[in-house]
Amino acid sequence: DAEITQSPRHKITETGRQVTLACHQTWNHNNMFWYRQDLGHGLRLIHYSYGVHDTNKGEVSDGYSVSRSNTEDLPLTLESAASSQTSVYFCASSESGAGNTIYFGEGSWLTVV
């Protein structure tokens, strides 16, 4: 079965360190997304990609970067982790076009101390 996997599932890191969260999907979807979920804010879009070598900023992109070198992977990098980036991060993917379902990974719990 096709799936979307995230790693690591849980991580504790120190302020100022660079952290990369991996996301791999086997749906062969063009669209991939990174969201963060925080109490009181719901899901907020960090970055998204509509295909290989395409990346775009979402509403909360400061301090984060992504790259898309192939269809399957969209790693999320926190360049210099801050305590405000303690959150649950969800990777997701979908087919192109209107009305398509978004498929989510199980989440990566990141704590910055």
Add this chain to the structure above:
Amino acid sequence: GNSVTQMEGPVTLSEEAFLTINCTYTATGYPSLFWYVQYPGEGLQLLLKATKADDKGSNKGFEATYRKETTSFHLEKGSVQVSDSAVYFCALSAYTGGFKTIFGAGTRLFVKA
């Protein structure tokens, strides 16, 4: 811009009670509308969707009707079960230089036995 507003939670119900979670949206054009559900410790998964006005989405006893005249997509279930305890997200997908999905803040549902 596009937005989704859903009722604040938590919502606490007894088993077999009727459930309504309100969702209204603001969008240009003709968005697709979704309800996603998040069980504890998991990512979001699609519950149901509707892609045009007057369509009714349904799944697992849940229903929602796309009402363009009232810009609403309220989620209903006639008889909730303890296993329905989760967070429910209303979402819309619309074209804004690419198809993007916007989520509401989520409504937590607790069902008591």
